Amino acid sequence: MAARRANGGDLLRLAGRSVRTLGEGYVRTRSGIRRTFHVRATRSASGNLANLLMLAIFSVLMLVPMLYVVNNAFKPVDELFIFPPRIFVQNPTLDNLRDLASILGNSWVPVTRYLFNTVLITSAGTALHVLFASMAAYVLEKYPFPGSKAFFALVITTLMFSATITSIPNFIILSRLGMVNTLWSIIVPAIGAPLGLFLMKQFMSTVPDSVIEAAKIDGTSEMRLFFRIVMPMVKPAWLALIIFSAQNLWNTTGDIYIRSESLKPLPYAMQQIMSAGVARAGAGSAVGLLLMVVPIAVFIASQSSIVDTMATSGIKE
Amino acid sequence: MESRSQRSARRLLDWSRSRDPWLRLLARVWRYRTAYLFLLPFAVVFLVFTVAPVVISMLYGFTYNNLLEPARFIGFANYIKLATHDDVFLIALKNTIVFAVLTGPLGYVLSFMVAWFINELPKRIRPLFVLIFYSPSIAGSIYIIFGILFSGDFYGYVNATLMNWGFIDQPINWLADPKYMAFVVVICVLWTSMGAGFLSFVAGLRSMDRQYFEASAIDGVRNRWQELWYVTLPLMKPQLMFGAILSITAAFSIHEVTIALMGFPSTEYAAHTVVNHLWDYGYLRFDMGYASAIATVLFLVMIGCNKAINAMLRKVGK
Numbered sequence: 001m002a003a004r005r006a007n008g009g010d011l012l013r014l015a016g017r018s019v020r021t022l023g024e025g026y027v028r029t030r031s032g033i034r035r036t037f038h039v040r041a042t043r044s045a046s047g048n049l050a051n052l053l054m055l056a057i058f059s060v061l062m063l064v065p066m067l068y069v070v071n072n073a074f075k076p077v078d079e080l081f082i083f084p085p086r087i088f089v090q091n092p093t094l095d096n097l098r099d100l101a102s103i104l105g106n107s108w109v110p111v112t113r114y115l116f117n118t119v120l121i122t123s124a125g126t127a128l129h130v131l132f133a134s135m136a137a138y139v140l141e142k143y144p145f146p147g148s149k150a151f152f153a154l155v156i157t158t159l160m161f162s163a164t165i166t167s168i169p170n171f172i173i174l175s176r177l178g179m180v181n182t183l184w185s186i187i188v189p190a191i192g193a194p195l196g197l198f199l200m201k202q203f204m205s206t207v208p209d210s211v212i213e214a215a216k217i218d219g220t221s222e223m224r225l226f227f228r229i230v231m232p233m234v235k236p237a238w239l240a241l242i243i244f245s246a247q248n249l250w251n252t253t254g255d256i257y258i259r260s261e262s263l264k265p266l267p268y269a270m271q272q273i274m275s276a277g278v279a280r281a282g283a284g285s286a287v288g289l290l291l292m293v294v295p296i297a298v299f300i301a302s303q304s305s306i307v308d309t310m311a312t313s314g315i316k317e
Numbered sequence: 318m319e320s321r322s323q324r325s326a327r328r329l330l331d332w333s334r335s336r337d338p339w340l341r342l343l344a345r346v347w348r349y350r351t352a353y354l355f356l357l358p359f360a361v362v363f364l365v366f367t368v369a370p371v372v373i374s375m376l377y378g379f380t381y382n383n384l385l386e387p388a389r390f391i392g393f394a395n396y397i398k399l400a401t402h403d404d405v406f407l408i409a410l411k412n413t414i415v416f417a418v419l420t421g422p423l424g425y426v427l428s429f430m431v432a433w434f435i436n437e438l439p440k441r442i443r444p445l446f447v448l449i450f451y452s453p454s455i456a457g458s459i460y461i462i463f464g465i466l467f468s469g470d471f472y473g474y475v476n477a478t479l480m481n482w483g484f485i486d487q488p489i490n491w492l493a494d495p496k497y498m499a500f501v502v503v504i505c506v507l508w509t510s511m512g513a514g515f516l517s518f519v520a521g522l523r524s525m526d527r528q529y530f531e532a533s534a535i536d537g538v539r540n541r542w543q544e545l546w547y548v549t550l551p552l553m554k555p556q557l558m559f560g561a562i563l564s565i566t567a568a569f570s571i572h573e574v575t576i577a578l579m580g581f582p583s584t585e586y587a588a589h590t591v592v593n594h595l596w597d598y599g600y601l602r603f604d605m606g607y608a609s610a611i612a613t614v615l616f617l618v619m620i621g622c623n624k625a626i627n628a629m630l631r632k633v634g635k
Contacts, residue, residue: 042534042544043437051437058431059449065462065508066452068474081472136359145349146342151360158367159562160619162570164592168599168608169370169377172384192362195513222351244513247455256600274461292456296448299455303444310513310520314555315562 066292073097073289080281096282100290103273103283109261111269118266121183122249125190129245130238132191137200138230142212152201155194156315163189167256174257185257186265190249196241202312203237204230236305243302247295267291371616377609384603395610406611408586409594412499413569413615416590419503421568421622424510425560429553431511432518433545447519454512463505464578467491492579495587502588505574510567514560521556522549550633557633561626569619572596591615 067087072080074092104111140148163170170189171180179185207230215225231238253268270291274284299306332344346353378395382388399406435446453459466474469490476488491497533548550557572592575581579588582597591611599608 042530042538042541044540047541048437051434055431055434055438055446059446062449062453062508065459065466066456068466069459069462087474132359132362135355139349139352139355143349143352145352146345148352151356154368155363156562157620158363158371160566160623161367161371161616162566164570164572165595165612165615166367166370166374168595168605168612169373170366171599172373172605173365173369175384188362189366192359192364192366194363194367197359197363222355226355288459288462292459295455296452299451300448303448306516307447307520307523310516311524313513313517313559314521314553315558316555 069285069288069292072285075282075285077282080285096286099280099283100273100286103280104269107269109264109269111266113262114264114266114269117183117263118250118252121186121252121254121265122246125187125249126242126245128187128191129193129196130241133193133196133200133241134231134234134238135226137197137204138226140197140201141204142207142209155197155201158194159198171256180257181259181263183258183263186249186252186254190245193245193248196245199240199244199309199313200234200237202314203234203240203309205312207233236308239302239305240309243298243306246298250294251291374609374612374616377606378613380606380609381604382606382609384605388606391606395607396614398607399610399614405586405589406591406594409589409591410614412587412589413571413591415499416502416506416571417565417568417622419499420506420510420571421564423503424507424568425514425564427507428511428515428560428564429518429557432515432522433549435519436522437541443519443523447516450511451515454509454515460505460509460574461577463501463508463574464492467501467578469493493584495585498579498583498587501578502571502575505578506567506571510564512563512567514563517556517559518553521553525549525552546633554630554633557630558627561630562623565619565622565626569615569622 064087071087071089073096074094075089076091076093076095079086079090139145140152174180174185174189179188211229211233212225215229220229251267252265253271254263254265255268258264270287273280273287329344329347332340333348335341335344377388379390379392380388381391381394431450435443435450438446468474468476469488469492471477471480471488473488473491475491476485479485480488489497491501529548529552530544533544538544538547570592571590575583575588575590575593581593583589591614595608595611595615598604598611
């Protein structure tokens with residue numbers, strides 16, 4: 001059909017409507033079938049405009065709470081309690097961040113310890129999750145071994161059972177294994193998160209079987225094939241897995257499984273400051289900003305590879 | 318003399334041609350032994366920390382278990398108590414269903430529609446909108462901010478704005494008045510509902526083959542809504558199923574939001590959900606058997622919902 005795959009940018013006026021040109025095609029109009037240079041006759045310019053306006057209004061609503069968090073972090077205390085309250089800061093100040101730094105600097109357990117815990121949990125949990133999930137996803141997608149279908153069906157079903165609902169039996173299992181009150185209690189269960197395996201397996205389907213067969217004919221070992229050939233090909237997917245897993249672990253407060261203060265992660269310490277109410281409203285708002293900025297910044301940096309991965313995330317019957 | 322590896326290869330060949338199905342299966346398993354090794358590390362963690370908890374919940378539901386004494390089998394007593402003697406559970410179940418019905422389908426449809434609307438925009442500005450809509454779901458526990466926006470005194474932004482504009486004279490106690498609590502929870506949950514499912518929709522729409530749309534335009538699809546129903550939705554079915562699972566999970570697991578905004582327990586249990594109830598019995602009263610029975614009820618409801626949604630998705634585009 002279309003000889004030219006146009007980029008969809010140029011506009012063409014046809015039958016009184018401006019339409020996008022997307023390549024050659026035939027369009028049925030009131031006066032009969034006619035050959036045109038576009039097939040995007042299903043889009044009206046007014047509809048496109050309405051769509052943009054609606055999304056813009058909607059996104060302002062989505063942004064309000066976040067704008068508020070950002071602005072609050074820079075408000076002096078008198079502005080935090082002004083009536084009527086304002087969203088936007090008048091006299092921006094860094095006092096809140098300084099307050100937060102001094103509170104954290106004077107805490108019983110040094111803040112570097114909380115930070116270390118969170119960094120350790122996030123990096124160890126994410127690295128092992130990506131490695132193990134990729135290995136499992138690779139064989140589930142490429143080798144029809146007995147039980148592979150059943151295992152994957154189990155993975156899909158368990159996508160539904162979030163960690164909050166299984167936390168009680170999990171607590172029992174962790175305590176039997178002697179992992180309660182160690183950082184392992186957060187790291188290990190996160191390694192087996194079904195979402196990562198699911199996304200990775202779906203993305204593995206984009207690796208052509210011929211590549212794997214060719215490597216095998218060349219006598220490449222399984223290990224080499226996986227680490228040197230397959231893993232580089234699914235790079236967008238492991239970036240996505242890193243994001244999902246790291247976000248989850250970065251936000252973990254570990255309030256059930258960890259009792260020792262020196263093993264608590266950073267979000268727990270932050271929550272304590274936030275819950276101190278009016279006395280620490282300034283520092284609390286700085287915490288809000290910190291907790292929000294990290295995951296969003298990571299997402300901005302990796303959006304395109306995440307979206308590439310999610311393109312294969314569908315469940316086929 | 319044949320070597321060891323030759324011998325085992327010949328035995329394998331014999332097995333795979335054997336008439337005994339078990340030997341044939343064994344031969345296949347042995348052929349894929351490396352695959353099992355690759356699967357093993359993930360499978361162990363997954364089975365122990367994701368599958369076993371579900372199974373244990375179902376078993377413990379039939380016991381009395383306080384973690385100190387050995388578990389005691391008590392049959393259906395936990396379920397009978399749930400259905401007949403626990404008023405708070407019934408309130409929690411009602412709240413959970415109300416929240417799930419309001420946030421689940423609404424969040425699901427909203428995620429898809431927003432993804433679709435974004436996909437209608439020129440390519441360059443799409444990532445910006447994706448970022449704006451996706452951010453709330455990853456911004457940590459930032460929903461706490463709704464506690465300030467909906468604060469019950471006149472420092473709350475919503476109250477202040479409504480009073481400024483003259484809609485109300487007295488501040489509304491959003492977070493403690495049972496009349497308004499469900500509303501605030503739903504707003505807050507919807508705000509964070511554009512998560513992985515939303516990204517899946519965005520990606521699925523982006524990667525769709527343009528030829529389908531060209532063909533459908535020739536076949537007489539006249540506007541974007543017809544295209545959505547007859548072309549886009551049927552093609553998006555795999556992503557829609559994935560999104561449905563995530564929506565169900567999110568809708569039935571609401572609990573942190575209600576604790577952060579309305580406290581625990583909330584006024585007259587008006588924001589008490591099944592998961593709140595489960596935590597109450599599990600971690601405060603250490604009645605693990607009862608908490609497991611609650612979890613089992615929740616599992617069954619969620620699986621039922623997933624089946625119902627899949628059945629509905631089969632009717633899309635017809």
